Each structure stands twice: as C-alpha cells, then as structure tokens.
Amino acid sequence: xxxxxxMFPFWVWLTVAIGTSVMxxxxxxxxxxxxxxxx
Amino acid sequence: MQFLEVPKPTVASGVWGAxxxxxxxxxxxxxxxxxxxxxxxxxxxxxxxxxxxPIITGAAVAAAYLSGWAFCGSAGITYTFGWSxxxxxxxxxxxxxxxxxxxxxxxxxxxxAAFGATTLPELLGRRFDSKLLQTVISIVMLVFLFxxxxxxxxxxxxxxxxxxxxxxxxxxxxxxxxxWVYMALGGYTSSQWAMGFQGAVIGAVGLIMGILAIVKIGxxxxxxxxxxxxxxxxxxxxxxxxxxxxxxQLFSSLVGVxxxxxxxxxxxxxxxxxxxxxxxxxxxxxxxxxIMCFFVWLIAGVPIMMDCAWNGLVSRALYGPKLLKIExxxxxxxxxxxxxxxxxxxxxxxxxxxxxxxxLSTLAAMVxxxxxxxTRDLIKLWRPQTSDxxxxxxxxxxxxxxxxxxxxxxxxxxxxxxxxxxxxxxxxLGGIFFFxxxxxxxxxxxxxxGAIAACxxxxxxxxxxxxxxxxxxxGMGSLLWIVVIGCGICYFLVSLLTRPPREEVLNKAFxxx
Numbered sequence: 001x002x003x004x005x006x007m008f009p010f011w012v013w014l015t016v017a018i019g020t021s022v023m024x025x026x027x028x029x030x031x032x033x034x035x036x037x038x039x
Numbered sequence: 040m041q042f043l044e045v046p047k048p049t050v051a052s053g054v055w056g057a058x059x060x061x062x063x064x065x066x067x068x069x070x071x072x073x074x075x076x077x078x079x080x081x082x083x084x085x086x087x088x089x090x091x092x093p094i095i096t097g098a099a100v101a102a103a104y105l106s107g108w109a110f111c112g113s114a115g116i117t118y119t120f121g122w123s124x125x126x127x128x129x130x131x132x133x134x135x136x137x138x139x140x141x142x143x144x145x146x147x148x149x150x151x152a153a154f155g156a157t158t159l160p161e162l163l164g165r166r167f168d169s170k171l172l173q174t175v176i177s178i179v180m181l182v183f184l185f186x187x188x189x190x191x192x193x194x195x196x197x198x199x200x201x202x203x204x205x206x207x208x209x210x211x212x213x214x215x216x217x218x219w220v221y222m223a224l225g226g227y228t229s230s231q232w233a234m235g236f237q238g239a240v241i242g243a244v245g246l247i248m249g250i251l252a253i254v255k256i257g258x259x260x261x262x263x264x265x266x267x268x269x270x271x272x273x274x275x276x277x278x279x280x281x282x283x284x285x286x287x288q289l290f291s292s293l294v295g296v297x298x299x300x301x302x303x304x305x306x307x308x309x310x311x312x313x314x315x316x317x318x319x320x321x322x323x324x325x326x327x328x329x330i331m332c333f334f335v336w337l338i339a340g341v342p343i344m345m346d347c348a349w350n351g352l353v354s355r356a357l358y359g360p361k362l363l364k365i366e367x368x369x370x371x372x373x374x375x376x377x378x379x380x381x382x383x384x385x386x387x388x389x390x391x392x393x394x395x396x397x398x399l400s401t402l403a404a405m406v407x408x409x410x411x412x413x414t415r416d417l418i419k420l421w422r423p424q425t426s427d428x429x430x431x432x433x434x435x436x437x438x439x440x441x442x443x444x445x446x447x448x449x450x451x452x453x454x455x456x457x458x459x460x461x462x463x464x465x466x467x468l469g470g471i472f473f474f475x476x477x478x479x480x481x482x483x484x485x486x487x488x489g490a491i492a493a494c495x496x497x498x499x500x501x502x503x504x505x506x507x508x509x510x511x512x513x514g515m516g517s518l519l520w521i522v523v524i525g526c527g528i529c530y531f532l533v534s535l536l537t538r539p540p541r542e543e544v545l546n547k548a549f550x551x552x
Contacts, residue, residue, distance in 0.1 A: 007263070008274075009275075010263070010278060011053075019134065020133035020134055020137075021340060028137070031328065035328075037146070037149055037323075038325045
C-alpha cells in the first residue's frame with residue numbers, strides 16, 4: 001500500500017474539518033449581515 | 040505486532056481522578072450558585088431575566104449538545120471500525136450545531152420574549168395559538184428525552200471505575216446531588232452558568248487530547264501505517280464488509296454514510312435541550328453574535344472532530360484490539376486509555392473530569408426541560424390557578440427524580456424495551472423538531488395540525504424502526520431517512536391542507552420590522 005493511500009482518509013477528514021469550519025464562518029457572516037434581530 | 044499493555048488503576052490514578060472530578064463539581068456548583076438569587080417568580084426561575092450573555096450562552100449550548108456519548112462513545116466507534124466510523128463519530132459536529140445557532144438562536148429569543156413563553160412547547164403552543172399542540176409537544180419531548188437521558192451517566196460511571204478502580208456509586212451520587220442543588224436553587228440561570236463552565240472544560244480537555252494524540256502517533260502516516268499493519272480495512276472510509284442493516288449501516292453503505300450529516304443537522308437543530316439555551320439570552324449586538332458563534336465553534340468544533348475521529352484511531356494503533364476483550368466496557372475504554380498513554384495520570388484525571396462535565400451538562404439540560412414539560416406545559420397549562428410556589432417545589436422534586444433515574448440505570452441495566460429505543464431517540468427528536476421548531480420559526484403557512492402530524496408520525500415510525508433495527512431488518516441510516524422525509528411530508532402537506540393561526544397571532548410571531 002503506497003503513501004498516497006495511507007494519507008487519503010486523513011485528507012478526507014481534513015477537508016471536512018476545514019470545509020465545515022469555513023461553512024461556520026460564512027454562515028455566521030451571512031446571519032450578521034442579513035438578520036433584522038441583531039442590534 | 041506489539042501493542043501497549045492496558046494500564047491498571049493505581050492509588051495515584053484514583054486520587055488524581057477523584058480530585059479532578061471534585062474540582063469540576065465544585066466549580067460547577069460555584070458557577071451554578073451565582074444564579075441562585077436571580078429569580079423571584081416561577082417565570083424567572085424557568086428562564087432567568089433574559090439577560091444571559093453570548094459567551095455563557097455559546098458555551099452552554101455546546102455543552103448541552105456534547106454528551107457523554109460524544110466525549111467517550113464516539114471514540115469507541117472509530118476504535119472499533121477504523122476511519123469509516125468517523126462519519127458517525129462527530130466529524131459532522133459543525134454541520135449540526137452551527138445551523139442550530141443560525142436558525143434558532145435569535146428567533147427563539149424573539150418569540151419567547153414576544154409571547155412571554157418560558158419553555159419551548161409553550162413558545163410553539165403560543166406561536167400556533169394551540170394548547171393541544173403545546174400538550175402534544177411536551178409529551179413527545181418528555182418521552183424521547185427520557186429515553187435519551189437514561190444512558191447519560193453510563194460512560195462517566197464506567198470511566199470512573201476504570202481510572203480509579205473504585206465503585207462509581209458514591210462519585211455519581213455526589214455528582215447528581217451537586218447538580219440537583221444548583222439547579223433546584225437557581226433554576227435556569229444556574230443551569231446555564233454551570234453548563235457554560237462545563238463547556239469550557241470539555242473544549243479544553245478535548246483540544247489538548249486531540250493535539251497530543253496526533254503528535255504522539257507520528258501524524259497521519261504514522262497512525263495509518265500502524266492501522267494497516269493490524270488490519271487494512273481500518274483505513275477504509277466505507278466498510279462494505281459490515282452488515283448493511285442495524286447500526287453498522289452507518290459505516291457500511293452510502294445510504295448510511297450519507298445519513299450521518301443529515302442526522303447531525305436535524306438532531307442539533309431539533310434537540311430541545313439545545314434550542315432552550317437561547318430562551319434566556321439577552322438581545323444581542325452583531326459583535327455579541329459573532330462571539331457566541333466563535334465559542335460554539337471553539338468548543339463543539341475542532342476539539343470534538345479531533346477527539347471523536349483521532350483519539351479512537353490512535354487508541355487502536357496503540358492498544359490494538361485488546362480493549363474489545365475487556366468486559367463490560369470494551370471500546371468505551373478507547374478515550375480514557377489514550378489519555379493515559381498520552382499524558383499519564385494527570386491527563387487521565389482531566390479526561391475523567393471532562394467526561395463528567397459532558398455527561399452532567401447534557402443530562403441537566405434535558406432534565407430541566409422534562410421537569411418544565413410537566414410543570415409549565417401540562418400542569419400550569421391545564422390548571423392555571425396552581426400557585427408559583429407549588430410549581431417551583433414540584434419542579435424541584437421532579438428535577439431530583441429525573442436526575443436520579445439515569446443514576447439508577449447506570450447500576451441496574453435499563454429494561455430491554457427502553458434500551459432498544461435509547462439510540463433512536465436522537466433520530467426522533469431531530470426528525471420531528473427540525474420541522475416543528477425551526478421551520479415553524481420561518482414558515483408562516485405552518486399550522487398546528489401540520490406540527491401535530493409530524494409529532495405523531497415521527498413518534499410512531501421511530502418506535503417501529505427501533506424494533507426493526509434490533510431484529511436486523513432495517514438499517515439505522517434508512518430509519519433516519521424514513522423519519523426525516525416522512526415528518527417533512529406530514530408537516531408540509533397537512534399544513535397546506537389546514538387553516539393557519541389567527542392573523543393577530545401571526546402578526547405577533549412574524550413582525551414586519
């Protein structure tokens with residue numbers, strides 16, 4: 001089994017970790033921009 | 040292959056474990072008692088003075104969300120199944136908890152203040168102008184929260200025994216009593232403050248363990264080399280070799296793997312013990328809101344993603360399959376044993392305290408809702424002349440009862456029927472309340488009959504599905520799709536076929552500006 005195969009699950013995990021963190025940032029920014037309920 | 044010997048508890052591990060848990064409980068009590076005198080009426084007891092700030096609210100919602108299962112059981116999943124277990128073991132944590140904050144925080148606060156509601160069923164009952172709906176919602180919550188709460192102390196008790204070698208009876212009893220004391224004295228405010236502190240403990244311990252685990256094992260290459268050497272299937276992201284019915288469907292087929300993010304999404308938004316954290320929140324500025332979201336991400340995000348996926352895998356690489364042979368704890372030992380291997384007794388002690396924080400915070404959040412369901416949503420609703428004093432005393436007694444039942448079940452195995460439904464309660468709460476709570480916050484056309492239809496369908500199908508899963512006739516992922524899609528169809532279809540609430544109620548629920 002080569003090195004690429006060994007790293008594959010980690011890259012998937014990292015993609016999800018970074019992707020969902022970026023999603024958190026963007027979503028929060030959208031709510032702050034759009035919500036009428038924030039002072 | 041050479042694996043580490045599984046450590047045995049010593050006097051030192053017992054003493055340090057006891058000190059760490061005692062400190063966690065003492066600080067929880069101290070934080071909890073800060074809210075002791077901040078109420079004068081039953082309404083204030085239930086929801087405080089709606090002055091809770093963003094840091095405490097953010098930390099409390101993360102703590103309510105992260106249960107003993109997240110902090111212990113999920114590492115056991117990756118320990119047992121390898122990387123394929125991560126889909127169910129917390130990697131999607133942010134897909135659930137962040138949308139929960141975006142979609143429910145501000146509207147929960149706005150609606151509860153507008154209608155003077157102090158519980159979630161009351162808020163929804165008034166939004167739909169229906170006592171019947173409030174009653175149905177409170178009963179459904181009571182049933183599924185009860186099922187979900189019974190296993191909450193199990194992980195804490197087991198890990199305590201493994202770390203200290205002492206019976207968990209006295210320790211859990213003290214933990215439950217301390218929790219009851221501050222909840223009974225200070226109500227919602229005390230619970231929220233204690234949960235905020237417990238959230239900080241969970242985040243800190245999770246982060247330290249996650250980083251140490253990666254370093255210790257030599258990064259992803261070092262980890263995967265060891266896993267492959269033991270069994271190459273451990274690094275597969277889907278395990279077709281596992282049964283495609285029952286709980287393993289979540290790791291063995293695309294239907295199951297794709298169900299995992301949907302489960303996290305609906306569950307976090309639908310959990311009443313998460314959404315209720317926003318009932319007593321103060322009006323937020325944009326800066327406050329950003330701070331709250333940051334704290335939720337900080338506690339429930341990265342530490343849990345590392346804790347759930349990495350720690351279980353690192354434990355497997357270090358100990359091999361040895362832990363699976365240790366009855367009755369088996370894979371639940373993955374996290375405490377990795378803590379022991381990474382940081383010795385001090386880290387193990389911190390982990391035990393973190394696990395108690397996770398278990399107690401979720402339990403307290405659920406217990407407060409259950410006690411509120413009985414007092415506010417059933418007794419006060421149908422017998423409004425009941426005095427505040429009576430209600431507060433009854434609520435205090437019920438807090439004790441609902442806290443004590445999971446304590447009992449930790450020592451006496453829950454009846455098979457109840458245990459059968461426990462794992463599926465999260466699917467039910469998510470599938471039903473994603474629509475009944477979150478969608479109803481924004482969809483004006485929703486009706487009480489649509490909400491009641493979703494409640495009935497979700498309850499019946501979950502109970503049916505639990506039996507099917509136990510008999511290995513249905514996959515857990517399939518049940519999630521059946522419950523979520525079905526609840527959605529019932530909710531939307533029945534709403535469109537029935538009459539919405541009165542215009543004046545809708546104007547209050549959906550103010551123009």
